[in-house]
Amino acid sequence: MGIKLKQLSIQSLYHSRITRALMVAIVLVLYYVFVSPHYEKVMVDAIEKVSQENSQTQINSLSPVFDIHIYSPEYSLSTNIADTKKSGVSRFLTVDPRILAMNKFLTDYHSPMAQYANVFVTEADRYGLDWRLVASISGVESAFGNIVPGGNSNNAWGWRGINKSPSGWSMFATWPDGIKEITRGLSQGYGVTLTPFEIEPAYCPPCAEGTAHVWANTVTRFMRELDYYADNLDNL
Numbered sequence: 534m535g536i537k538l539k540q541l542s543i544q545s546l547y548h549s550r551i552t553r554a555l556m557v558a559i560v561l562v563l564y565y566v567f568v569s570p571h572y573e574k575v576m577v578d579a580i581e582k583v584s585q586e587n588s589q590t591q592i593n594s595l596s597p598v599f600d601i602h603i604y605s606p607e608y609s610l611s612t613n614i615a616d617t618k619k620s621g622v623s624r625f626l627t628v629d630p631r632i633l634a635m636n637k638f639l640t641d642y643h644s645p646m647a648q649y650a651n652v653f654v655t656e657a658d659r660y661g662l663d664w665r666l667v668a669s670i671s672g673v674e675s676a677f678g679n680i681v682p683g684g685n686s687n688n689a690w691g692w693r694g695i696n697k698s699p700s701g702w703s704m705f706a707t708w709p710d711g712i713k714e715i716t717r718g719l720s721q722g723y724g725v726t727l728t729p730f731e732i733e734p735a736y737c738p739p740c741a742e743g744t745a746h747v748w749a750n751t752v753t754r755f756m757r758e759l760d761y762y763a764d765n766l767d768n769l
Contacts, residue, residue, distance in 0.1 A: 629654055631664050634762035637769055639668065644677035645708065646689065652709045653716075660720035666729075667716050669755035670736075673748055678708070687711045694718055729753050 635650035646653075646668075657664040668677070671689035675681050678689035683698055687705040692715055696704045705711035723732050729752040734741040740748035762769060 630766060631763055633766055634759060635664075635668060637766070638759055638762045639677055642672065642677045643679065644671075646671070646678045646712070649708050649712060652712045656713050656716040660716055661725045662716055662720045663725070663756070665756040665759040666752070667712060667719065669729075669752045669759065670715075670719075672755045673751045690715045692718070729756070 629651075631654045632650045635653050636647055639647035639650060653668050654664050656662075657667065667690070671677050674691040675689040678687075681688050682691070682700065682702040683704065686698065686702055687708050688703050688711055689708075690711070692703040692711075693701050694703050695714065698704050703711075703714070705714065719732075723735070729749040730746060733746060733749040737748040740746060
């Protein structure tokens with residue numbers, strides 16, 4: 534009789550809700566400790582691989598913003614695949630719309646400086662100068678770098694500061710060197726608040742003596758054109 538009661542007690546314990554719940558808990562613990570880490574890693578790797586493949590396909594099908602690659606080989610939108618694998622987030626290069634406008638503007642004027650549009654903007658920001666001014670002055674002084682003293686001086690501004698040639702013109706090794714020096718010279722020599730009409734008497738004295746103010750008016754016109762390019766990038 535005692536043995537039967539003991540067996541019944543064991544069977545009742547086996548079929549009780551507490552026992553079943555305990556068994557389920559034990560199974561879950563064993564799953565999460567021994568099975569889940571390996572299984573989930575395989576699943577995560579598979580999902581990440583599929584996600585990256587889809588992401589790369591979409592990226593390759595995108596057209597760069599405003600087709601900047603047409604105007605300059607130095608501009609492109611890209612994704613850092615290595616960073617994508619680490620973080621799962623694609624990082625795109627965002628181009629300042631002023632750079633896009635500058636590049637398109639200079640390209641339309643067949644300027645050899647078009648590919649350095651980013652230098653015009655970043656250097657102007659560095660000194661607090663109007664981003665349109667240096668490029669606009671080059672339009673008056675050299676047809677945006679197409680007609681320069683010495684042939685290879687990279688001096689599109691009629692500048693007579695540092696690195697003078699025997700004829701007195703500044704000589705720059707590269708266009709970016711010239712852009713950087715002119716931006717620095719204008720900001721520090723003329724200030725960052727002067728308008729082309731206020732700069733004209735020192736930069737082009739003969740122009741300031743007449744009533745036409747050709748130099749200042751033309752620089753101002755080019756600056757307005759750059760504003761138009763910046764405001765209408767979608768339509769250019």
